[in-house]
Amino acid sequence: MDNLLQIANGEVVRRADIPDVSVETFGMTLAEFVRNGGFVVQFFAFAENGITRLLAVVRNDRLYVTSCVVGAEFPSLTGWVSEKFHMFEREIAEQYGIRPTAHPWLKMVRYHRNYSGADDVFGNDYGGEEIPGKYGCFTVEGEAIHEVAVGPVHAGIIEPGHFRFQCAGEEVLHLEIQLGYQHRGVERLLPTVPQRRLPIICEAIAGDTAIGHNLCCCQALEALAGLTVDVGARIVRTIALELERIANHLGDLGALSGDVAFNPPAAYFGRMRGDFLNLLQVLCGNRFGKGLVRPGGVAFVMGDEQRKLIAAKLEEITPQVKNVCDLLFSAHTVQARFENTGIVSREMAEDLGLVGYAGRACGLPYDARVAFPSECYAELPHNTNQMTSGDVYSRATVRREEIMHSLALIELLLQRPETTAKAMMMEERRLAADSLVVTINEGWRGEIAHCVLTGADGAIVRYKVKDPSFHNWTGLAMSLRNQGISDFPLCNKSYNLSYCGFDL
Amino acid sequence: MLKIIKNRLDQGYRTSSYPKQPIALYERFRGRPQINRQCDPALIRQCAEACPQEAIDAASGAIDLGRCTFCGLCEMQSQGKFVQFSQNFELGVATRADLITDGSYADLAGHAKQHFKKLFGRSLQLRQVSAAGCNACEADTNVLNTPFFDLSRFGIDFVASPRHADGIHVTGPISRNMKAALLTTYEAVPSPKVVIASGACSISGGPFYGSDEIVGDLNELLPVDLYIPGCPPHPLTTLHALLTFFK
Ligand code: SF4
Ligand code: SF4
Numbered sequence: 001m002d003n004l005l006q007i008a009n010g011e012v013v014r015r016a017d018i019p020d021v022s023v024e025t026f027g028m029t030l031a032e033f034v035r036n037g038g039f040v041v042q043f044f045a046f047a048e049n050g051i052t053r054l055l056a057v058v059r060n061d062r063l064y065v066t067s068c069v070v071g072a073e074f075p076s077l078t079g080w081v082s083e084k085f086h087m088f089e090r091e092i093a094e095q096y097g098i099r100p101t102a103h104p105w106l107k108m109v110r111y112h113r114n115y116s117g118a119d120d121v122f123g124n125d126y127g128g129e130e131i132p133g134k135y136g137c138f139t140v141e142g143e144a145i146h147e148v149a150v151g152p153v154h155a156g157i158i159e160p161g162h163f164r165f166q167c168a169g170e171e172v173l174h175l176e177i178q179l180g181y182q183h184r185g186v187e188r189l190l191p192t193v194p195q196r197r198l199p200i201i202c203e204a205i206a207g208d209t210a211i212g213h214n215l216c217c218c219q220a221l222e223a224l225a226g227l228t229v230d231v232g233a234r235i236v237r238t239i240a241l242e243l244e245r246i247a248n249h250l251g252d253l254g255a256l257s258g259d260v261a262f263n264p265p266a267a268y269f270g271r272m273r274g275d276f277l278n279l280l281q282v283l284c285g286n287r288f289g290k291g292l293v294r295p296g297g298v299a300f301v302m303g304d305e306q307r308k309l310i311a312a313k314l315e316e317i318t319p320q321v322k323n324v325c326d327l328l329f330s331a332h333t334v335q336a337r338f339e340n341t342g343i344v345s346r347e348m349a350e351d352l353g354l355v356g357y358a359g360r361a362c363g364l365p366y367d368a369r370v371a372f373p374s375e376c377y378a379e380l381p382h383n384t385n386q387m388t389s390g391d392v393y394s395r396a397t398v399r400r401e402e403i404m405h406s407l408a409l410i411e412l413l414l415q416r417p418e419t420t421a422k423a424m425m426m427e428e429r430r431l432a433a434d435s436l437v438v439t440i441n442e443g444w445r446g447e448i449a450h451c452v453l454t455g456a457d458g459a460i461v462r463y464k465v466k467d468p469s470f471h472n473w474t475g476l477a478m479s480l481r482n483q484g485i486s487d488f489p490l491c492n493k494s495y496n497l498s499y500c501g502f503d504l
Numbered sequence: 505m506l507k508i509i510k511n512r513l514d515q516g517y518r519t520s521s522y523p524k525q526p527i528a529l530y531e532r533f534r535g536r537p538q539i540n541r542q543c544d545p546a547l548i549r550q551c552a553e554a555c556p557q558e559a560i561d562a563a564s565g566a567i568d569l570g571r572c573t574f575c576g577l578c579e580m581q582s583q584g585k586f587v588q589f590s591q592n593f594e595l596g597v598a599t600r601a602d603l604i605t606d607g608s609y610a611d612l613a614g615h616a617k618q619h620f621k622k623l624f625g626r627s628l629q630l631r632q633v634s635a636a637g638c639n640a641c642e643a644d645t646n647v648l649n650t651p652f653f654d655l656s657r658f659g660i661d662f663v664a665s666p667r668h669a670d671g672i673h674v675t676g677p678i679s680r681n682m683k684a685a686l687l688t689t690y691e692a693v694p695s696p697k698v699v700i701a702s703g704a705c706s707i708s709g710g711p712f713y714g715s716d717e718i719v720g721d722l723n724e725l726l727p728v729d730l731y732i733p734g735c736p737p738h739p740l741t742t743l744h745a746l747l748t749f750f751k
Contacts, residue, residue, distance in 0.1 A: 110681075111681055112680075112681075132681035132682075132684075152682070153633060153689055156632075156646075156662075156664070157632040157634070157642050157645050157662055158634065158639075158642060158646075159637065159642060160634055160635075160682060180681055181681045181685065182636045182637075182676075182679060182681070183679050183681050184712045184715055184717055184718055185715040185716065186712075188717070189712065189714065189715045192714075193714070196556040197711070200556045200573055200575060200711045201711045201712065203711070204638040204640075204705075204710065204711040204712070204735075205638070206638060206639060207637075207640025207641065207642075208639050208643060210640065251643075264508055264511060265511075267650070267651050268515050270649075270650040270651070271515075271651050274647060274650060278530070281529075281530055282530050283532070285530075285532035285533045286533075286534075286574070286735075287640075287736075287738070288640045288644075288736070290573065290575070290735060291573075291574070291575045291576055299576065299577075299580065300532065309530075320514065320515070323510075323511055323514060326507070327511050425554075425580055425581060426554070426556065426577060498639065500636065500637070500638050
């Protein structure tokens with residue numbers, strides 16, 4: 001593995017140790033790695049002292065990093081090597097005005113002015129009017145073809161985004177998803193604010209993944225500040241991440257029941273989801289776990305009282321969860337709607353680099369809790385799913401299994417006697433200079449990765465965030481190929497991707 | 505079928521009897537802060553400096569609940585001597601100024617506009633617009649439709665079309681990219697209409713204040729009638745605000 005430096009999840013590396021190769025070697029190295037079954041974790045640009053670089057973090061069963069200096073353009077790897085690069089390259093083009101040449105489908109990601117002040121690669125002028133959605137969607141021509149446009153404002157209480165379906169009758173030939181409406185400038189904002197704001201912003205990258213994203217942030221700060229986290233705090237953080245997973249999976253199973261008009265489980269799942277959010281509230285006073293994780297540990301100690309409350313609730317609710325899952329999954333009408341709907345093949349999933357349950361439902365076993373364990377995961381059993389047909393049924397089944405698995409994990413963790421020494425308050429700390437840290441956690445949707453680079457004075461020069469939705473939105477679009485348009489809600493809910501996590 | 509009936513019996517009746525009967529939230533929940541301005545001014549200054557949201561005014565000791573995310577740091581920092589959060593979730597107010605509190609709270613029912621009560625008291629249809637909300641505000645609004653809260657029993661519903669709505673309920677710091685869609689949705693609602701700002705983001709930009717990709721204050725764009733603070737507001741905070749303001 002020449003030209004690649006092996007790194008560990010959550011470990012600080014000196015930037016001087018990161019390979020600094022030519023842009024050609026950089027491309028060749030990544031091409032070879034990905035052709036040999038590797039995946040892209042992060043791939044982004046950053047500028048410092050007038051020099052712009054590309055940096056890539058890739059994984060097989062280990063993590064590696066490499067970098068190069070880049071000019072106004074670089075040869076795109078998307079068309080040449082793999083679709084795994086397509087979103088990252090579009091993002092680089094939009095953020096820094098660097099053109100990936102010969103990219104097969106170069107278009108906007110989030111619609112914003114770039115960071116470098118270079119000409120916009122897409123010819124947009126963000127100084128004038130707001131221009132989200134300015135894009136000529138891919139169209140299919142023919143007399144029988146019609147187009148359906150949905151959003152940005154959708155019918156329910158959900159986030160905005162634009163969907164464009166090209167249909168022949170009921171059948172969707174192509175779905176294009178154009179996002180960016182939720183863009184809040186997160187990556188731009190993070191390096192400019194005092195440290196005390198970082199966890200609060202990261203908890204709001206995607207509110208349904210507050211624990212997941214903030215865990216990545218706090219682990220990065222801990223590594224850079226040389227803080228250790230005691231076992232008691234790690235237990236609480238692991239429990240919180242699993243509670244977040246259960247609550248979201250339950251909510252989505254409820255939404256899936258609703259979408260096939262099977263109302264009893266929809267109501268029960270909705271209510272039980274609330275029970276799990278309330279357990280996060282028991283831990284820290286907020287139903288989404290906001291305020292819980294802070295650098296060095298947790299801001300709220302889990303004492304005997306909280307432990308007992310959680311244990312009692314789990315004992316009461318676990319049989320209900322089982323029964324309601326059974327109710328949903330054993331109904332023939334539900335099976336008929338879930339099976340063979342929205343299929344993504346294993347091959348396609350691998351080409352796109354799908355993560356989380358979206359990948360696992362297609363037979364890509366990757367689970368960051370197993371591959372790159374943080375917190376308590378190295379000591380905990382993992383779940384292996386067998387249902388890998390890539391359809392709605394598989395995605396729902398993986399989630400059902402993961403709910404039961406997470407319940408078992410929390411039960412195990414509650415038996416551990418350790419309690420954290422003290423509640424951690426947010427303080428400004430000196431960070432290691434000229435360093436890089438990559439933190440990865442398996443959020444409920446899949447692999448979340450944060451990457452923090454510091455400069456000579458220890459100040460953060462680049463903060464890169466990746467939500468699993470960044471990989472998986474393309475999976476949803478592919479699920480709709482040759483599918484009835486009325487199956488869209490079902491396919492959509494089986495993924496339930498994040499708009500704001502993607503839009504940042 | 506038997507399974508459905510069995511599950512139905514297992515699940516039982518789950519709807520809360522709030523507001524007829526009070527409801528207590530777990531002690532760690534942070535609602536209305538109780539503020540002790542008599543405490544050591546140095547302590548207030550410390551808290552003001554530590555507050556990630558710049559929500560505390562060091563000179564007066566007042567907290568701006570439109571900026572606060574209820575993270576609890578000031579309570580911890582002052583060991584409860586300056587701020588102590590109560591479990592009172594009744595936080596909705598009718599004016600921006602009422603969000604800045606020195607420990608006393610405006611009476612929402614008294615400030616509610618009477619003509620709104622007359623117009624919408626029996627039936628209120630709202631169009632929810634997420635303008636770059638992080639999905640926690642959205643989720644905890646959506647949850648009002650679950651059996652526990654069952655919002656429709658009060659004649660309040662969230663509808664799909666702005667044409668069917670009496671007003672909009674806005675979450676998120678209003679990204680530049682959602683500004684046009686938000687204004688179009690507002691235009692599409694027939695008058696008279698109400699505007700509700702929900703969550704720290706729509707009131708002040710929330711965690712994202714200072715970003716040049718957001719508007720950060722709904723009031724700059726539209727006349728806000730009702731403010732519901734929190735990050736996100738607890739579903740009961742929203743329920744209380746809607747019932748008190750419109751019923
Ligand atoms: S609870 Fe509110 S006022 Fe107190 S520190 Fe947090 S954001 Fe600031
Ligand atoms: S107020 Fe808080 S919960 Fe609501 S959208 Fe903003 S960050 Fe999310």
